[in-house]
Amino acid sequence: MREMLLSAIKSYYVGHINKHIANIEVYLRTSVGIGEHSDIIESIDKEMDKVAMYDDKIAMVVKYFERKQEDEKKEEKSKSK
Numbered sequence: 001m002r003e004m005l006l007s008a009i010k011s012y013y014v015g016h017i018n019k020h021i022a023n024i025e026v027y028l029r030t031s032v033g034i035g036e037h038s039d040i041i042e043s044i045d046k047e048m049d050k051v052a053m054y055d056d057k058i059a060m061v062v063k064y065f066e067r068k069q070e071d072e073k074k075e076e077k078s079k080s081k
Helices: 002-033 040-080
Strands: none
Touching (some): 002 040
């Protein structure tokens, strides 16, 4: 169950990253057609902040939860030998 939840939260974050990258690509390729965003650079910067936030969250999952789980498995193996 733990692995399934960790996988789900990482997928959730990756989905958000992909969404914000797609938004950036729209700004880069068709910026003249986006009327409500007069400052394209600022809009791209906001999207980049969101990408960075979700990327940081993935790194936290790996660092604090997946590595911890791997360390516990290694410890159990060494105890059983």
